[in-house]
Amino acid sequence: MIKLLKYMLAGCAVSAAASMTLSCTSPRAAKTVDLKVIQTTDVHGNFFPYNFITRTPWEGSMARVATFVDSLRNEVGKENVILLDNGDILQGQPAAYYYNYIDTTSPHIVDEIYRYLGYDAATIGNHDVETGHAVYDRWISQSPVPVLGGNIIATETNTPYLPPYTIIERNGVKVAVIGLLTPSIPAWLPENLWSGLKFEPMVESARRIVKEVKEKENPDVIIGQFHSGRDSTTITGGVMENASLVIANEVDGFDIILYGHDHQLYLEEITRPDGSKVWVCNPAHNAIAVSEVDIKVSFDDSGNLVDKKIEAKITPIADLTPSQAYLDKFAPQYEAVTEFVDREIGTAQGTFTSRDAYFGPSSFMTLVHDLQLEIADAEISFAAPLSFDASINEGTIRMNDMFNLYKYENLLYAMELSGREIKDYLEESYGIWTNQITSPDQHMLLFADQNPTPDSNRLKNPSYNFDSAAGIIYTVDVTKPKGSKVNIISMQDGSPFDPDRKYRVAINSYRGNGGGNLLTRGAGIELSELPSRILFSTDKDLRYYLMEAIEKKKTIAPRKADNWKFIPENIARPAAVADSILLFSGGMSRQK
Numbered sequence: 283m284i285k286l287l288k289y290m291l292a293g294c295a296v297s298a299a300a301s302m303t304l305s306c307t308s309p310r311a312a313k314t315v316d317l318k319v320i321q322t323t324d325v326h327g328n329f330f331p332y333n334f335i336t337r338t339p340w341e342g343s344m345a346r347v348a349t350f351v352d353s354l355r356n357e358v359g360k361e362n363v364i365l366l367d368n369g370d371i372l373q374g375q376p377a378a379y380y381y382n383y384i385d386t387t388s389p390h391i392v393d394e395i396y397r398y399l400g401y402d403a404a405t406i407g408n409h410d411v412e413t414g415h416a417v418y419d420r421w422i423s424q425s426p427v428p429v430l431g432g433n434i435i436a437t438e439t440n441t442p443y444l445p446p447y448t449i450i451e452r453n454g455v456k457v458a459v460i461g462l463l464t465p466s467i468p469a470w471l472p473e474n475l476w477s478g479l480k481f482e483p484m485v486e487s488a489r490r491i492v493k494e495v496k497e498k499e500n501p502d503v504i505i506g507q508f509h510s511g512r513d514s515t516t517i518t519g520g521v522m523e524n525a526s527l528v529i530a531n532e533v534d535g536f537d538i539i540l541y542g543h544d545h546q547l548y549l550e551e552i553t554r555p556d557g558s559k560v561w562v563c564n565p566a567h568n569a570i571a572v573s574e575v576d577i578k579v580s581f582d583d584s585g586n587l588v589d590k591k592i593e594a595k596i597t598p599i600a601d602l603t604p605s606q607a608y609l610d611k612f613a614p615q616y617e618a619v620t621e622f623v624d625r626e627i628g629t630a631q632g633t634f635t636s637r638d639a640y641f642g643p644s645s646f647m648t649l650v651h652d653l654q655l656e657i658a659d660a661e662i663s664f665a666a667p668l669s670f671d672a673s674i675n676e677g678t679i680r681m682n683d684m685f686n687l688y689k690y691e692n693l694l695y696a697m698e699l700s701g702r703e704i705k706d707y708l709e710e711s712y713g714i715w716t717n718q719i720t721s722p723d724q725h726m727l728l729f730a731d732q733n734p735t736p737d738s739n740r741l742k743n744p745s746y747n748f749d750s751a752a753g754i755i756y757t758v759d760v761t762k763p764k765g766s767k768v769n770i771i772s773m774q775d776g777s778p779f780d781p782d783r784k785y786r787v788a789i790n791s792y793r794g795n796g797g798g799n800l801l802t803r804g805a806g807i808e809l810s811e812l813p814s815r816i817l818f819s820t821d822k823d824l825r826y827y828l829m830e831a832i833e834k835k836k837t838i839a840p841r842k843a844d845n846w847k848f849i850p851e852n853i854a855r856p857a858a859v860a861d862s863i864l865l866f867s868g869g870m871s872r873q874k
């Protein structure tokens with residue numbers, strides 16, 4: 283277990299209440315202090331201005347954060363800047379994967395980046411937990427800054443597994459930073475990744491910790507740094523997944539809330555029922571922007587805090603020139619990751635693209651299904667396009683292509699499901715994927731905007747929940763409502779499909795633990811029952827086994843299973859073509 287520490291670091295922080303008075307324990311001459319708080323969140327391994335998966339330049343990255351922070355510190359003084367990270371930094375790009383699982387003896391690159399950039403604190407994210415105890419415990423134990431998680435409790439001792447907060451003092455201003463994590467972890471991840479831990483609801487934890495901080499520390503400013511989004515209506519694993527705005531509105535004491543997790547830019551100054559105000563900021567993901575908060579704190583000649591003023595904004599950094607000093611510092615790590623992703627896995631005899639997967643069977647998804655069926659020795663496979671728009675090009679397959687093929691470090695399960703549960707599962711998937719339409723002029727896909735345009739064409743639901751199936755032959759009727767769309771005709775070999783029979787189904791661990799609600803809300807299986815349905819689990823991430831299988835085959839050729847289709851085709855086909863052009867400009871691939 284990570285030893286719980288209280289960190290006392292030089293620093294400063296944030297606030298959003300317009301004006302208030304607090305007593306201070308030590309005398310301070312009348313003065314006004316200006317502070318800057320900068321937040322990164324959901325960096326997802328984007329440490330360099332280069333995408334190791336697509337092998338192309340990258341607009342985000344910590345190299346540009348370095349440029350921005352260096353310039354800011356030169357402008358306002360290093361002692362006036364507080365730098366915070368809000369988690370989900372250990373997973374995404376191969377640069378993180380390499381130091382998580384391949385080179386486990388060198389200092390972790392994230393810890394080295396925190397040290398070099400002079401971070402003051404961090405909060406753990408759900409994808410950090412997904413890397414497993416060995417990885418995140420090493421990251422935390424080596425970190426030069428406190429990694430916070432006040433609602434993560436060690437079950438053996440019933441005490442916090444991580445520091446709930448840290449105190450940063452700078453220029454006579456005492457700032458408390460409270461870190462919390464979405465409690466929906468058990469709904470997404472197998473228990474071995476978070477064994478010995480439990481995750482308390484955030485609102486209750488926030489109230490408890492704020493009270494403790496006020497009583498013990500008497501800070502001038504309290505910052506909430508939460509790895510949890512803003513849509514409080516999302517209930518995942520029976521708990522509120524996204525509680526940041528609820529805490530902003532309902533929990534007294536916070537001056538500002540910096541959050542992440544949902545990858546959506548957001549900036550608002552909220553007025554609470556008592557008239558006090560709090561800024562809420564989320565700079566999205568991949569270090570393409572940062573939260574920038576200006577705090578002005580004034581004290582009278584007795585050392586009493588008499589005024590706090592806060593202004594917040596989201597600052598894009600994608601156009602900044604990457605810091606050359608940063609790139610020089612981390613050149614050895616860059617070279618090590620480049621060598622890792624250059625490793626040859628096999629050969630592709632054609633191009634595999636996920637674009638077709640939204641409109642019918644695709645070679646991209648058939649490859650995933652085939653490998654899942656083989657690895658799990660299953661009769662049926664469920665899988666979704668985890669990367670919205672990805673491809674494996676004809677020619678040599680390298681390690682970086684594995685991150686296109688499979689984005690996350692999920693395990694692979696074989697689970698026991700009845701035929702009826704399989705049908706209901708697919709009804710839920712296609713129900714959040716497609717509209718009910720009656721004309722080819724309507725949108726077959728379910729867009730967030732009822733009238734999408736090429737510049738505003740975001741799908742209503744994430745594509746990583748759009749599961750199709752292999753091993754069965756079925757149709758999806760786009761003219762029917764959710765619950766009546768799917769007709770399973772037979773098993774793929776032509777044998778009957780029995781609603782009452784139990785089948786062995788290949789499925790990733792995110793889905794198998796309830797992620798996306800396809801098994802719970804769709805198939806109607808209680809969350810508590812899911813572990814008993816697991817017949818088999820890999821001990822390494824699915825990407826590893828996909829890579830191993832391709833290495834064994836040496837050559838893979840694009841193949842569409844053609845085991846399912848949207849009907850009626852006179853409506854679905856033209857609607858699909860129009861939607862594909864809207865989503866991808868060039869539309870679907872012409873590959874047969």
